[in-house]
Amino acid sequence: MASTPSITTTLRRLHPLPWLHSISPPSNLRRRFPLSTLSSTSPIDHTPLTHINTNNNNNSDNKKDNDRRNKNSDSFYPKRGQILELECESLAFKGKGVCKVAETGFVLMCDRALPGERFLGRVTRKKDTFAEVKKLKTITPHRDYVEAPCEYASHCGGCKTQNLLYEAQVRAKEQQVRELVIHVGRFSVKDPEFDMIMKSIVPCDIQYHYRNKMEFSFGPKKWVPAEMLEEHNDTDSYALGLHAPGFFDKVLNVDKCLLQSEPTNLVLAAVQDCWRNSELNLTPYDVHSHAGFLKHLMLRTGRNIETGVAEVMVNFVTSSYKPDLLKPLINKIKGIPEVVSIMNNVNTSVGNTSIGEEEYTLYGKPTIAETLRGLTFQISANSFFQTNTRQAEVLYKLIEECASLKGDGTEVVLDLFCGTGTIGLTLAKRVKHVYGYEVVDQAIADAHKNANLNGIYNATFIKGDLNKIDENFGSNFPKPDIVISDPNRPGMHMKLIRFLLKLRAQRIVYVSCNPATCARDLDYLCHGIPERNIEGAYRLRTIQPVDMFPHTPHIECVCLLELC
Numbered sequence: 090m091a092s093t094p095s096i097t098t099t100l101r102r103l104h105p106l107p108w109l110h111s112i113s114p115p116s117n118l119r120r121r122f123p124l125s126t127l128s129s130t131s132p133i134d135h136t137p138l139t140h141i142n143t144n145n146n147n148n149s150d151n152k153k154d155n156d157r158r159n160k161n162s163d164s165f166y167p168k169r170g171q172i173l174e175l176e177c178e179s180l181a182f183k184g185k186g187v188c189k190v191a192e193t194g195f196v197l198m199c200d201r202a203l204p205g206e207r208f209l210g211r212v213t214r215k216k217d218t219f220a221e222v223k224k225l226k227t228i229t230p231h232r233d234y235v236e237a238p239c240e241y242a243s244h245c246g247g248c249k250t251q252n253l254l255y256e257a258q259v260r261a262k263e264q265q266v267r268e269l270v271i272h273v274g275r276f277s278v279k280d281p282e283f284d285m286i287m288k289s290i291v292p293c294d295i296q297y298h299y300r301n302k303m304e305f306s307f308g309p310k311k312w313v314p315a316e317m318l319e320e321h322n323d324t325d326s327y328a329l330g331l332h333a334p335g336f337f338d339k340v341l342n343v344d345k346c347l348l349q350s351e352p353t354n355l356v357l358a359a360v361q362d363c364w365r366n367s368e369l370n371l372t373p374y375d376v377h378s379h380a381g382f383l384k385h386l387m388l389r390t391g392r393n394i395e396t397g398v399a400e401v402m403v404n405f406v407t408s409s410y411k412p413d414l415l416k417p418l419i420n421k422i423k424g425i426p427e428v429v430s431i432m433n434n435v436n437t438s439v440g441n442t443s444i445g446e447e448e449y450t451l452y453g454k455p456t457i458a459e460t461l462r463g464l465t466f467q468i469s470a471n472s473f474f475q476t477n478t479r480q481a482e483v484l485y486k487l488i489e490e491c492a493s494l495k496g497d498g499t500e501v502v503l504d505l506f507c508g509t510g511t512i513g514l515t516l517a518k519r520v521k522h523v524y525g526y527e528v529v530d531q532a533i534a535d536a537h538k539n540a541n542l543n544g545i546y547n548a549t550f551i552k553g554d555l556n557k558i559d560e561n562f563g564s565n566f567p568k569p570d571i572v573i574s575d576p577n578r579p580g581m582h583m584k585l586i587r588f589l590l591k592l593r594a595q596r597i598v599y600v601s602c603n604p605a606t607c608a609r610d611l612d613y614l615c616h617g618i619p620e621r622n623i624e625g626a627y628r629l630r631t632i633q634p635v636d637m638f639p640h641t642p643h644i645e646c647v648c649l650l651e652l653c
């Protein structure tokens with residue numbers, strides 16, 4: 090709680106999770122509400138507070154929130170620039186710390202504030218129902234403080250919670266999902282089955298070196314956080330590293346990253362060791378002037394399928410094709426035994442993406458391999474593959490359990506947002522047919538390759554935009570028994586939700602990397618949208634959070650829905 094400062098008060102109604110206003114409404118939701126109302130608020134804002142009260146009136150946290158709102162309709166509204174003493178209560182969206190003003194419950198969100206930490210913070214931004222704060226100084230550290238092993242942890246855009254005990258990280262993630270399921274999904278804790286539905290989070294056994302893919306950027310200048318400027322006098326030199334949080338044009342120079350594999354750290358160190366040598370004439374790409382050659386260094390780790398030994402692919406993304414310039418770097422890194430592939434993606438566009446219009450193999454082979462649930466997958470520089478292979482095994486096992494296939498080869502599976510087909514393919518041997526839909530051409534091509542590689546001939550992968558389906562969509566495949574839906578962060582488009590409600594497959598396994606849009610879609614599928622005369626048709630049986638990415642705010646969930 091913040092100690093009550095001298096303030097001007099403003100009349101405001103508070104949503105139990107006001108920071109959700111910062112989730113931009115996905116295009117599909119614009120259809121749910123009149124455009125005029127969406128210009129200023131998110132769809133979640135339209136859930137009347139009374140509705141939340143009725144549905145969740147035995148939730149003690151909600152009750153306290155609501156009581157407080159009733160007593161204090163005049164809530165504290167801080168001024169920009171104001172300095173407050175705050176205590177972080179929990180973690181929320183994007184891993185930001187949630188602090189509340191004593192008495193009024195007004196919410197302040199602070200990046201890198203951790204539960205239990207008391208600190209001084211300056212108000213940097215005011216939104217309608219909450220404000221953002223920048224931490225200036227810790228007064229007392231949070232209760233689960235641990236020393237962060239990475240020297241960049243306090244300012245790198247990758248990890249946000251390295252100095253929070255891992256057990257506390259997963260507790261906070263689990264709590265976040267629970268709150269979203271209640272407040273956004275409108276599932277009631279009063280339901281006697283609620284505790285059975287809401288499963289405990291599955292932690293990640295390995296908390297470092299778990300990522301099989303990292304992308305570092307080159308930049309003309311090292312970025313140094315303001316508070317460290319005095320210690321650094323080399324800010325004018327070239328940078329290779331990770332982006333500063335929220336900035337596409339600021340690169341924090343890093344010599345190693347504790348999330349990637351050990352061999353890829355050797356590659357990064359080898360490149361760092363020589364690329365600035367002026368004799369090599371290597372220049373970093375400048376995203377403002379568009380001059381320069383080196384754009385990104387992408388490192389991927391797979392394994393030799395026969396021996397199980399790690400294999401590394403190095404992908405240089407450059408603004409033009411000049412392989413001779415890369416030769417000294419190649420000579421240096423090909424000496425690292427795990428490096429089996431050096432690729433060059435040439436991207437001449439002014440954009441900052443790492444996918445090239447042309448791709449060249451500069452050394453070794455053009456793909457590496459990985460296994461998942463007993464299948465082999467070929468991974469090219471740009472193909473999508475789950476970035477935490479070990480935890481993907483856990484995730485896919487959960488998906489398979491939720492699918493509860495009969496195993497007699499009679500069932501049809503619809504794999505929506507199939508990517509390179511990994512989920513559908515891991516189920517294919519036990520079903521009649523898998524139909525996969527995905528918008529990216531290359532992913533569809535990889536899915537077909539993966540099917541052939543694994544001798545799977547009962548899977549069809551089709552390119553299609555699931556945000557643009559029409560009434561005929563369902564005539565492209567037989568009625569599925571099981572639908573798997575694994576959308577990216579914006580969740581499912583309203584057209585797809587309507588389609589699924591009409592299709593009435595027996596089971597839907599919803600895999601999500603964004604618990605907020607997941608909770609929203611579960612609400613639609615289970616409770617319908619009364620104001621649009623859409624009835625829900627599903628019952629939520631389980632929601633299982635899985636931690637795929639320790640030290641980051643990301644949360645994955647596997648949800649099982651059954652037809653009512």
Ligand SMILES: C[S@@+](CC[C@H](N)C(=O)[O-])C[C@H]1O[C@@H](n2cnc3c(N)ncnc32)[C@H](O)[C@@H]1O
Binds near residue numbers: 507511
């Ligand atoms: C979270 S990934 C899931 C990939 C896959 N299921 C897996 O586990 O590897 C989401 C996938 O949805 C695809 N996607 C995003 N928007 C889409 C759309 N509108 N229509 C179809 N596919 C889309 C992305 O290209 C991406 O491959």
